[in-house]
Amino acid sequence: MNIGKIHIDTPIALAPMESITDVSFRLICKEHGADLVYTEFINSEGIIRNSNKTLSKMTFSPQERPIGIQLYGSNPESMQRAAHLATEVGPDFLDINCGCWVRNVVNNGAGADLLRDLPRMERIIKSVVSTTSLPVTVKTRLGWDLQSINILDIAKIVEQAGAAALTIHCRTRSQGHKGDPDYSWIKLVKNSVSIPIIANGSLHSPQKIKLLLETTHCDGVMIGRAAIGAPWIFSQTKNFLSYGTFSEPSIKHRLSTILRHLQLAVEYKGEYRGVIEFRKFYAGYLKGLPNSSKIRQVLMTFVEIAPIIETLHIYFESIAAVESIENAHGQVRCR
Ligand SMILES: Cc1cc2nc3c(=O)[nH]c(=O)nc-3n(C[C@H](O)[C@H](O)[C@H](O)COP(=O)(O)O)c2cc1C
Structure with a gap:
């Protein structure tokens, strides 16, 4: 797709x-095969x-390309001025958030609130x-709630x-992140517009992604939560699609990925902030381990x-040691 x-x-x-x-x-996701990345909104x-905190969110490194800066807002004029400034930062594309369900975003007329006001969504785009x-790309949801799904109108407007x-998150605003996504709309949208979709x-496995691509003919897929603590999902998916x-x-690869991610965090944020902000990733990386x-x-x-680093080395080496003993026992039993 283009x-x-x-x-x-x-992608x-x-x-x-x-x-x-x-x-x-x-970067860690790119290194594991992510084709497209975006800043947070x-x-x-x-x-x-000119808020420094906000401007710092537009920072990216050249290895991340192609990267999109995602913008949100309720006012077409503000979005225009922000888009002008974001363009000067030099990303490869801009993305407009028309799907954030969080209350204070919606109450300010941005994100998913635009699902209830398509003329304003159109003016913003x-x-x-x-x-x-x-x-410019757009990311949205199916509609405000299950009674008002308007993704076909949205796609035409976009x-x-x-x-x-x-990009379509196949849930409504009222679903938040819960409930099953309804992917059947993707096929209908594909039949009604010609821009890539x-x-x-909830695309959390290579098998699910392959099935989705085959059944909906979407042009690409986007993975969110499943990549947290498991950035290898991108390379796994690519392998599954190709072979x-x-x-x-492996345990070794898990360890090297956590260490690499941590080192990147420290490199870009400094040691203290990098380490503190990395804490949210431990649960994902260690999930399911003893x-x-x-x-x-x-x-x-x-x-x-x-x-x-020292603690992680000791911990992962102990897991590897237990695994090798178990494997050896398994081999003995098999003989
Ligand atoms: C912690 C968190 C933060 C998010 N922030 C954004 C955001 O900044 N912009 C956006 O478009 N969507 C945001 N989303 C929604 C995701 O991009 C994605 O649409 C959603 O998680 C569904 O995909 P998934 O099931 O693969 O996670 C966020 C989701 C989560 C869990």
């Missing part, structure tokens, strides 16, 4: 996630106000498209307003990187 001049065959994208998809997480008003030389692609929502098989990461809650509690006490 986003402007960017061509990617069936497996990393979803924008507030406080998660910072430079270090995006960034408040257009904060960009205009047009104002961004008219001000930037970059391709296309006519000049957007280059549309990226499907999103029909994939493997689980005594993981105990080791997580220990890791949470550190504010420097050195003891974390």
